Amino acid sequence: MITLADLIALVRNYNPKTDEDLIRRAWVYGEAMHEGQFRHSGEPYFTHPVAVAALLTEMRLDDSTLVTALLHDTIEDTKSTYSEVAQMFGEEIAELVDGVTKLTNLQISSSEAKQAENIRKLLIAMSRDLRVILVKLADRLHNMRTIRSMKPAKQAQKARETMDIYAPLAGRMGMQWMREELEDLAFRVLNPEARNSILRRFITLQREAGDVLHRISGDIRTELERAEIDAVVFGRAKKPYSIWRKMQEKELAFSRLSDIYGFRIITNSVDECYTVLGLMHGRWRAVPGRFKDYISQPKSNGYRSIHTTVSGRDGKRVEIQIRTREMHEVAEAGVAAHWAYRDGERSVNPFAVDPAKWIATLTEGLGSEEDHDAFLEHVKLEMYSDQAFCFTPKGDVIQLPRGATPLDFAYAIHTRIGNSCVSAKVDGLRVPLWTRLRNGQSVEIITAEGQRPQASWIDIVATGRAKAAIRRSLRDEDRARFMRLGGELLRAAFENAGRDMSNKALATAAKIMGISDAAELRARVGAAEISARRVVAALYPDGVSETPQVDASRPVLGLNADQSFRRAACCQPLPGERIVGITYRGKGVVAHAMDCDALAEFEDQPDRWIDLRWQDGTHPAVYGVTLDLTISNDAGVLGRVCSLIGEHKANISDLRFMDRKPDFYRLMVEVEMRGVSHLHEVMTALEAETSVARILRTRDPSLRP
Incomplete structure (x- = not known):
């Protein structure tokens, strides 16, 4: 936790005339009121109000707002009262603390009818003094940053509430940085698999493409220097949630996303903004339909900037935002810029919006009881832009x-x-x-x-x-006809390959090809979406082609001469799969599959990641994989399964019975493979076997290094 002296120093950086005595008294009072209270993480509770106040100093807010942050939970969670706060710190601060308390007590994620009423109360509180919602947003941001200490059910509820209400509200107020962070923190809770997948792909992209941000920023600065324009250039990658939402809305894979990088150019004047725009369009080709001029047509929350998207270096689409320093201040603080201080005085920013006028655009018509429904519809439309x-x-x-x-x-x-x-x-x-x-x-x-x-x-x-x-x-429409035609085409293809066509074989082929069932497979073959020959090839691929043999002692590229290597037992990566190396002290380099859940533990340790790839060529069958098999309990079935594995030149190194039933056996089989294509070949042959009810490749997270 930061100290009182640290907090006062943060305030003095932008407001040398701050009332240090007021902040000191609020600190002492808040700390005394929360004495003996602890957060879910075990920390003293007062660390939370202090962190909220520190967040508000980043927006250069006034003393009253900072004191409200230090006291925002006292009336609700301690023996403190409104009258006592008013007596000690004044009516203004007491009303702000009371307003935050009332917002905290609103169960915004409750039933739809009650939620609508509570949103109305939230906006009424905002209309009285917008600083109430600024404290509440900072409060929610710190709670989301420390949400891991809560129970899973509570985490999910808070994350959904943040995604539905507080993040859009922060964006509507012009505080885009806060919206993005709230969304990403909620995304981490609500869909951690998707977020981790995007982060892993980002790491891979950076290794393959290099430092794109540095190179494009350099290109922009070169153009600015040639035109003798003094401007600041920032570059950044978009947040994981922003990328995921775009993937969902446009139904695109990560590899097809182009504008995942954004750049800001901060100039000294409006004239320079338009000059820089011309430079960017002169250097790169502008993307049609991706230009917006919020300088000539500002947003209602005061936001001004020029947005354009260009096809930059290597054809990558990049978004460029161009604005002045004053516009940038408003873009960062939004409506909160109205209260910003500099050198002890209220900062007069020509682009900052008067909060009273802004909130009036949301609350217009609120006084008429019969207009509440229309008002709420309007507010939701405004928030979810x-x-x-x-x-x-x-x-x-x-x-x-x-x-x-x-x-x-x-x-x-x-x-x-x-x-x-x-x-x-x-x-x-x-x-x-x-x-x-x-x-x-x-x-x-x-x-x-x-x-x-x-x-x-x-x-x-x-x-x-x-x-x-x-x-x-x-x-x-033509499904029945396509199914009949597809059945005939498949039967002919199987006969030409010397194989028998059965429902089990077609069902297995459908599973391999990502199709729902055998009937759908027949229909697609009949509609000429898939060839019958491709179906047969999926079940019975050709043998491994003659390629150079790989040295089993050094099967991967990317290691130093003195680095040892082993496969991670948790994911058992095979040649042909994308892999990444993680360095372990005393254990050398451990190779994980790119989609291994264990990699999430190392997101904040990029210095331990090593870019590895399997050597080209034919690998020896020495890479163990665990298969989970369920087979019918009939005479000779186990022997046929083992023989089938052997026919495909794979060696069984271990076999364990997990469950024995009168009609089925479940067993774990350790099989040594050449690579992922060899594994698919063996699994496909086993799936097509009538006596095999189920086959899975298993991975055991408990075997992490």
Whole structure:
């Protein structure tokens, strides 16, 4: 925990005229009130109010707000009272502390009806003094930074509340840095697998592409120097949640994302902003439709900046934001810039928005009781500016991503509505089905009996649900005919290969190819989406081609001559799989599969990561893999399974029976493989065997190094 002297020093950095005595008295009072209280982590509770106050100094806020942070939990959690705080620190601070207390007591993530009422109370509190929500946002940020000490159920509830309410609210107030951090902290709780996957891919991308940020920043500075413009350049990679959300909305794989890097250029004047824009477009090709001028048309929270996206070095798309220093201050602090201090005086920023005027745009009409529902709809539309909330003729709200069309709206209501859609009315006017919907619009879907989805609809819709429903409908139309034709094609292909076609073999092939079942496989073959020969090849691939043999003592590239190497027992990586090395003191380098869960433990230790890859060529069958087999309890089955493994030139090094039933056995088989293709070959052959009910490759996280 920072000390009182540290906190006062942080304040004096931007406000030399701070009332040190006021802050010192608030510290002593808050520490005394929270005496004997502890957080879930075991730390003294008062460390939390101090951390909240320190966060607010980063926004250069006034003494009253900092004192409120130090006292924000006293009325709620201690024997302190409103009257006592007012007597000791004044009515202004007492009202601020009381406002934060009331916000804390709102169960915002409760039922929808109660949530709407509580959001109304939240906004009423904001309208009285916006500093209340600034303290509450800093309070939530520190709680999210330390959320790991809470119980899992509480973590999930707080993370969802943060993602739904507090992060969008921070963004709406112009505090984009806080929104991004809140979203990422909540994302870490709600979907840790996705976040870790993106972080691992980032590490791989940086190794493969080098320091892209440094190179592009250098290119930008070169252009600025040639034009003799004095400006500051920042470069950064986008946050994991921002990347994941874009992947979901656009249904793109990570490898297909282009603009994952962003750059800011801070100039000295508005004229220089437009000069720099010309330099950037002169150096690189601008991406059409990705230019926004928030200098000439500022956002309601005071945000001003020029946004453009260009195809930069190596064809990579990069977003560039250009703004002045004063605009940058507002972009960082948002509405909070109104209270910012510098050299002991209120900082007069020409672009900072008056909070009273800003909050009035949200609370307009709140005084009329019958307008509450409309008011809440308006507030949600304003807060969730990256989504589109549209309404049915009955007033029901349909939530869609930005860029959605009436077809997406129809499928969001029901697949049957989407499939039979012929046209739509938006705000009472008939529009084409490819029209992009905006927040607050009313949409009426017009359907017709006998209407079926068209192939062109795939390119119109924006949501995964609509795309999947359209594809499914297009296949279903001729499904029966395609299944019959596909069955005949497959039967001929199996006969040509000298193999028998069975439902078990087709089901196994479908699983290998990522298809739901054998019936769907037949339909896709009949529709010419997949060739019958490819299905047979998936089950019975050709033997390993003649390639140079690899030295088993040094099978990977990327090690120093003095470094020892071994495979991680937890994930058992095989040649052909992407791997990364982790250095261990006294254990040398341990190779993990790129998707191994154990790697999450080393995200904050990049100096221990080593870029490894398997040598090209044929590896000897010395790499053990554990297979979980369930086989029928019939005479000769185990022998046939072992013989089948041997026929594929794989050696069984260990075999353990895990469960014995009257009709089935479950066993763990340790098999030595050449690589991942060899493993797939063996598993495919076993899956096609009628007596094998199930086969899995197992990984044991408990065997981490």
